[in-house]
Structures are given as C-alpha cells and as structure tokens.
Amino acid sequence: MPGRSSTSSQACEDKHVVISHVLAYVSTYSNHASCTSIKIAALAFYSEEEIKAAKDLLCTKAHVHAKDVNIDSEMANRQNTSTRSAKEATRDDIVAIIKKIDKVEHSLMFAVDDVTRVPSLNPESGTSMLLMEEMAAMKKEMHTMYDSMTRMREELNRHDDILYKHDRLISESLDRNEAHLQ
Numbered sequence: 001m002p003g004r005s006s007t008s009s010q011a012c013e014d015k016h017v018v019i020s021h022v023l024a025y026v027s028t029y030s031n032h033a034s035c036t037s038i039k040i041a042a043l044a045f046y047s048e049e050e051i052k053a054a055k056d057l058l059c060t061k062a063h064v065h066a067k068d069v070n071i072d073s074e075m076a077n078r079q080n081t082s083t084r085s086a087k088e089a090t091r092d093d094i095v096a097i098i099k100k101i102d103k104v105e106h107s108l109m110f111a112v113d114d115v116t117r118v119p120s121l122n123p124e125s126g127t128s129m130l131l132m133e134e135m136a137a138m139k140k141e142m143h144t145m146y147d148s149m150t151r152m153r154e155e156l157n158r159h160d161d162i163l164y165k166h167d168r169l170i171s172e173s174l175d176r177n178e179a180h181l182q
Contacts, residue, residue, distance in 0.1 A: 021117035022054035044132035
C-alpha cells in the first residue's frame with residue numbers, strides 16, 4: 001500500500017504505532033486519493049462498530065501523541081440525522097482528524113495486524129468504487145425501507161389494538177343488551 005513519505009527506521013522509531021485497519025486504510029490513502037473516494041470505500045467495507053471503535057482509538061491517541069492538533073469538533077458522539085447516518089458522520093470525523101494530524105508534525109503511525117481487514121483496492125479504482133458507491137447507496141436505502149416497515153408495523157399494531165378494544169366494547173354492549181332483554 002502506498003503510505004507516508006517517511007518510512008525509514010529512524011522515522012518509525014519516533015512514532016507511536018496505532019494498530020487499526022480502518023485508520024491505516026484512511027491514513028494510507030489520505031494523501032493519494034480524494035476524500036470522497038476514501039469515504040465511500042470506508043463506508044462500504046467497514047461496519048459502523050469498526051468505524052466507531054477506530055474513531056474512539058484515534059481520539060484517545062491524538063490527545064496523547066498529537067496534542068497540538070485541535071479535534072474538539074470531531075469528538076462528538078454521532079447520531080443518525082436526516083442528512084447522514086452516524087456511521088457516515090463518524091467516518092467523516094476520522095478523515096478530518098487524520099487530515100489535521102497530517103498537516104503538522106505528529107508522532108502517530110497507523111498499522112494493521114490483519115491485512116484481510118483492509119480493502120485490497122485503491123479508493124480511486126473507478127469501476128470498483130462505483131460498485132462500492134452503489135452498494136453503500138443500496139444499504140442506505142434498505143435501512144430507510146426497514147425503518148419505514150418498522151413504523152408501518154407499529155402503526156398496524158396500534159390499529160389492531162384499537163379494533164380489538166372496539167370489538168370487545170361491542171361484544172360487552174351486546175351481552176348487556178341480551179341480559180337486559182331476558
């Protein structure tokens with residue numbers, strides 16, 4: 001994978017190694033690919049839990065080893081909104097923090113302990129990236145459809161409860177009328 005420009009053993013000795021496949025991927029390509037491509041690839045390949053864990057690790061390490069980098073605006077615990085998912089917002093925070101760290105002298109280096117958890121393609125790979133973008137859009141649409149179905153199920157359950165109560169009231173009323181007639 002293309003990486004940071006300083007790969008000499010002396011440069012490595014001066015850095016704190018952070019093991020994270022998400023951070024290694026984003027960091028490796030942060031100077032070689034567009035932000036959009038990196039974001040699409042990360043969203044398509046990594047789970048929300050992996051992205052959240054990577055952000056938490058990055059924030060912890062940045063506070064200790066890149067104290068001169070202000071990451072306060074990226075520290076928020078992200079939630080789903082109407083414009084983007086929590087996963088997208090968290091991923092955006094990771095990219096922003098790494099870009100901030102890259103702008104100054106820093107002592108963080110990102111590595112992986114399981115190379116299979118790193119996408120094997122460059123985020124700028126045209127056809128593959130288009131497929132990944134389409135997959136990410138389909139996942140988002142499926143999530144939206146699932147949310148809609150959940151709301152519809154809740155609404156149907158509420159209507160069923162109302163109909164059940166209505167039927168019970170009619171039955172009780174008929175029973176009272178029948179008892180009154182006897």
